[in-house]
Amino acid sequence: xxxxxxxxxxxxxxxxxxxxxxxxxxxxxxxxxxxxxxxxxxxxxxxxxxxxxxxxxxxxxxxxxxxxxxxxxxxxxxxxxxxxxxxxxxxxxxxxxxxxxxxxxxxxxxxxxxxxxxxxxxxxxxxxxxxxxxxxxxxxxxxxxxxxxxxxxxxxxxxxxxxxxxxxxxxxxxxxxxxxxxxxxxxxxxxxxxxxxxxxxxxxxxxxxxxxxxxxxxxxxxxxxxxxxxxxxxxxxxxxxxxxxxxxxxxxxxxxxxxxxxxxxxxxxxxxxxxxxxxxxxxxxxxxxxxxxxxxxxxxxxxxxxxxxxxxxxxxxxxxxxxxxxxxxxxxxxxxxx
Amino acid sequence: xxxxxxxxxxxxxxxxxxxxxxxxxxxxxxxxxxxxxxxxxxxxxxxxxxxxxxxxxxxxxxxxxxxxxxxxxxxxxxxxxxxxxxxxxxxxxxxxxxxxxxxxxxxxxxxxxxxxxxxxxxxxxxxxxxxxxxxxxxxxxxxxxxxxxxxxxxxxxxxxxxxxxxxxxxxxxxxxxxxxxxxxxxxxxxxxxxxxxxxxxxxxxxxxxxxxxxxxxxxxxxxxxxxxxxxxxxxxxxxxxxxxxxxxxxxxxxxxxxxxxxxxxxxxxxxxxxxxxxxxxxxxxxxxxxxxxxxxxxxxxxxxxxxxxxxxxxxxxxxxxxxxxxxxxxxxxxxxxx
DNA sequence: GCTTGACGCGCAATCGATTACGCATTAATT
DNA sequence: AATTAATGCGTAATCGATTGCGCGTCAAGC
Numbered sequence: 001x002x003x004x005x006x007x008x009x010x011x012x013x014x015x016x017x018x019x020x021x022x023x024x025x026x027x028x029x030x031x032x033x034x035x036x037x038x039x040x041x042x043x044x045x046x047x048x049x050x051x052x053x054x055x056x057x058x059x060x061x062x063x064x065x066x067x068x069x070x071x072x073x074x075x076x077x078x079x080x081x082x083x084x085x086x087x088x089x090x091x092x093x094x095x096x097x098x099x100x101x102x103x104x105x106x107x108x109x110x111x112x113x114x115x116x117x118x119x120x121x122x123x124x125x126x127x128x129x130x131x132x133x134x135x136x137x138x139x140x141x142x143x144x145x146x147x148x149x150x151x152x153x154x155x156x157x158x159x160x161x162x163x164x165x166x167x168x169x170x171x172x173x174x175x176x177x178x179x180x181x182x183x184x185x186x187x188x189x190x191x192x193x194x195x196x197x198x199x200x201x202x203x204x205x206x207x208x209x210x211x212x213x214x215x216x217x218x219x220x221x222x223x224x225x226x227x228x229x230x231x232x233x234x235x236x237x238x239x240x241x242x243x244x245x246x247x248x249x250x251x252x253x254x255x256x257x258x259x260x261x262x263x264x265x266x267x268x269x270x271x272x273x274x275x276x277x278x279x280x281x282x283x284x285x286x287x288x289x290x291x292x293x294x295x296x297x298x299x300x301x302x303x304x305x306x307x308x309x310x311x312x313x314x315x316x317x318x319x320x321x322x323x324x325x326x327x328x329x330x331x332x333x334x335x336x337x338x
Numbered sequence: 339x340x341x342x343x344x345x346x347x348x349x350x351x352x353x354x355x356x357x358x359x360x361x362x363x364x365x366x367x368x369x370x371x372x373x374x375x376x377x378x379x380x381x382x383x384x385x386x387x388x389x390x391x392x393x394x395x396x397x398x399x400x401x402x403x404x405x406x407x408x409x410x411x412x413x414x415x416x417x418x419x420x421x422x423x424x425x426x427x428x429x430x431x432x433x434x435x436x437x438x439x440x441x442x443x444x445x446x447x448x449x450x451x452x453x454x455x456x457x458x459x460x461x462x463x464x465x466x467x468x469x470x471x472x473x474x475x476x477x478x479x480x481x482x483x484x485x486x487x488x489x490x491x492x493x494x495x496x497x498x499x500x501x502x503x504x505x506x507x508x509x510x511x512x513x514x515x516x517x518x519x520x521x522x523x524x525x526x527x528x529x530x531x532x533x534x535x536x537x538x539x540x541x542x543x544x545x546x547x548x549x550x551x552x553x554x555x556x557x558x559x560x561x562x563x564x565x566x567x568x569x570x571x572x573x574x575x576x577x578x579x580x581x582x583x584x585x586x587x588x589x590x591x592x593x594x595x596x597x598x599x600x601x602x603x604x605x606x607x608x609x610x611x612x613x614x615x616x617x618x619x620x621x622x623x624x625x626x627x628x629x630x631x632x633x634x635x636x637x638x639x640x641x642x643x644x645x646x647x648x649x650x651x652x653x654x655x656x657x658x659x660x661x662x663x664x665x666x667x668x669x670x671x672x673x674x675x676x
Numbered sequence: 677g678c679t680t681g682a683c684g685c686g687c688a689a690t691c692g693a694t695t696a697c698g699c700a701t702t703a704a705t706t
Numbered sequence: 707a708a709t710t711a712a713t714g715c716g717t718a719a720t721c722g723a724t725t726g727c728g729c730g731t732c733a734a735g736c
Contacts, residue, residue: 009722010721010722010723011722011723011724012722012723020685020686021685021686021687022686022722022723022724023685023686023687023688023723023724023725024684024685024686025723026723026724026725027684027685027724027725030723030724032724032725033684033685033724033725034682034683034684034685035684035685036683036684036685039684039685051455051458053455053458053459053462053463054463054722054723055399055462055463055464055721055722055723056463056464056465056723057395057398057399057404057463057464057465057721057722057723058399058464058691058721058722058723058724059722059723059724060395060691060723061393061395061396061399061690061691061692061693061721061722061723061724062690062691062722062723062724062725063691063723063724064691066395068445085431086625086626088431089427089428089430089431090427092427092430092431092446093423093426093427093430096446096448097448100447100448105445105446105447106445106446106447107406107443107444107445107446108430108434108443108444108445108446109438109443109444110434110435110438117389117391120389120391121391124391124393125391125392125393125394125395126393126394126395126396126691126692127394127395261629287424288424288626288629291599291626291629291630291631292629292630292631293629293630293631293632293633294631295631347692348691348692348693349692349693349694350692350693358715358716359715359716359717360692360693360694360716361693361694361695361715361716361717361718362714362715362716363693364693364694364695365694365695365714365715368693368694370694370695371694371695371714371715372712372713372714372715373714373715374713374714374715377714377715392692392693393691393692393693394693395691395692395693396691396692396693396694396721397692397693397694398693398721399691399692399693399694399720399721399722399723400692400693400694400695400720400721401693401694401721402721464721464722
């Protein structure tokens with residue numbers, strides 16, 4: 001079958017060529033409504049021959065439905081942070097897989113939230129049926145406000161008392177505890193937490209570490225190493241902090257795998273060996289952790305599973321159901337870095 | 339300022355409340371056309387107060403322009419291959435960064451090409467101003483046909499004589515040569531190529547390796563280890579192939595970094611040490627290569643730069659210019675695996 | 677032979693915003 | 707004072723597809 005590729009722009013042109021109305025062409029091509037089989041076949045053949053593709057924008061406008069989901073990455077104050085960050089990357093990849101499975105497309109938008117409206121601008125733009133947000137960043141309040149009036153919204157992040165917005169995430173405090181306990185079991189006595197301590201998720205992880213350290217009677221040895229999130233920034237931060245610290249840690253919990261990589265590099269640069277001199281635990285369970293030198297012990301948030309849950313919840317919310325959030329049980333994966 | 343969030347759905351409602359026509363509201367909010375300053379301020383305040391957001395779908399339909407770029411990942415016959423593959427992931431991340439820089443959004447669509455229309459379905463859907471395709475896969479012919487009638491299209495992939503579609507990629511044959519030459523300089527005498535050999539890009543890389551091996555008079559030692567692209571599949575493929583091969587290679591060029599990781603794992607599983615027993619070179623220059631055990635020597639395609647070029651070319655093509663493709667000079671990054 | 681209903685299809689409204697055109701009103705010009 | 711120009715804003719068409727309503731035709735039912 002040859003294809004003509006005459007410029008067929010819309011239904012109307014096909015309708016004229018077929019000698020029917022646009023309504024009939026629409027019904028014939030979408031398979032809805034009653035159309036004579038012969039007519040339908042004729043129209044379908046014509047459309048195929050002329051290389052016609054429906055204008056999805058027009059369809060979306062009319063149907064008020066898009067089969068597209070928006071994915072937003074709020075960058076908070078970390079302006080440097082890129083979408084190409086391994087965590088966001090892994091997450092968007094998993095989300096894309098899960099959405100593709102259901103025939104949904106993914107509209108990716110990086111946002112630097114300046115006002116309370118950063119979600120709604122996309123949500124109410126008519127371009128998406130629902131919105132997924134990766135990370136609560138410093139936008140917890142904004143997310144609460146938005147969730148009150150926009151239902152098809154699912155966030156990757158933590159759960160807090162009275163929280164309104166639907167979130168999927170791991171039990172951060174528990175994860176923090178697991179990491180700290182593991183280090184103590186390995187014999188560490190001077191535990192440090194490295195990474196951002198702002199934001200609800202990091203804050204909880206840090207809190208979990210604090211609890212365990214205190215319970216073990218090692219409170220005096222707790223060292224706080226506040227760093228940026230991003231790999232290179234974390235690297236130089238930690239370098240400075242370790243040089244300055246009066247008390248060198250023998251075990252470090254990093255707030256994220258990406259930070260852990262920075263930590264391990266900095267330790268290497270300062271001549272410390274991992275895990276011999278200092279043991280390091282990450283947090284996230286990124287696929288690359290397994291490939292590192294040494295392979296990274298980490299608190300696995302099971303991101304692929306989490307992405308699947310997010311999409312599942314979102315679909316139920318798009319359908320009108322008031323699906324509640326879910327917490328994932330973190331799993332400690334012990335590898336070479338401890 | 340309090341925000342009401344009465345359900346304001348469209349311009350019309352604002353127009354009624356403001357006592358003006360929708361035309362005026364539109365002009366006031368977009369800043370086009372002549373509107374009295376006072377009226378404009380009044381309308382803007384009202385819109386802000388009521389939490390109004392324009393319906394972008396309607397705007398796109400009317401303006402025939404979307405500020406959105408489609409990114410397509412053709413999966414060829416590799417049905418297993420996910421969007422979460424590190425290569426696609428890195429690439430989409432870089433593209434997202436470059437597009438965000440220009441205020442464009444990214445519509446991600448995974449495609450399994452069944453017919454010649456997989457690009458046009460998106461291109462002519464009215465949802466995007468242009469299309470980026472990551473990888474030529476087995477769709478070279480289809481891309482040629484499409485490029486003939488759809489201009490705002492840029493592909494990541496190779497260049498071939500008479501090629502019509504605009505592509506950005508590295509000089510694959512040259513890259514293959516660099517990798518092979520490096521192994522020979524390191525003393526390797528039995529060179530293997532591991533990875534897919536189908537598809538234009540891999541084919542050229544393989545060809546480059548062949549040339550150098552032949553020029554060095556080592557043609558008899560050339561070993562071909564055809565594997566799948568994906569990490570785990572490559573791992574098991576290469577495991578079988580190495581067990582079966584009569585001639586064990588002492589240097590392996592992998593067609594891609596992802597394949598290289600599979601190769602290194604398989605070698606480890608069989609008790610070979612890298613680089614002591616076998617040296618391995620990857621191809622791509624993925625960020626994770628640096629973090630591997632051992633760090634991966636690789637032919638760097640400079641993906642971030644390439645993504646920037648793709649976006650740049652696409653913008654020029656959207657503007658009507660007939661921008662030609664560009665080839666990136668690959669750079670050999672020597673690390674621990676050789 | 678008349679009624680009923682299924683079928684096939686067209687008419688026209690609709691989704692929400694943009695914009696060409698034109699009509700008043702007011703200000704500037706000679 | 708008359709003419710011209712600038713300003714402010716409304717009317718209505720437009721982008722391209724979907725769909726409720728209704729009309730005509732033909733076959734089945736009684």
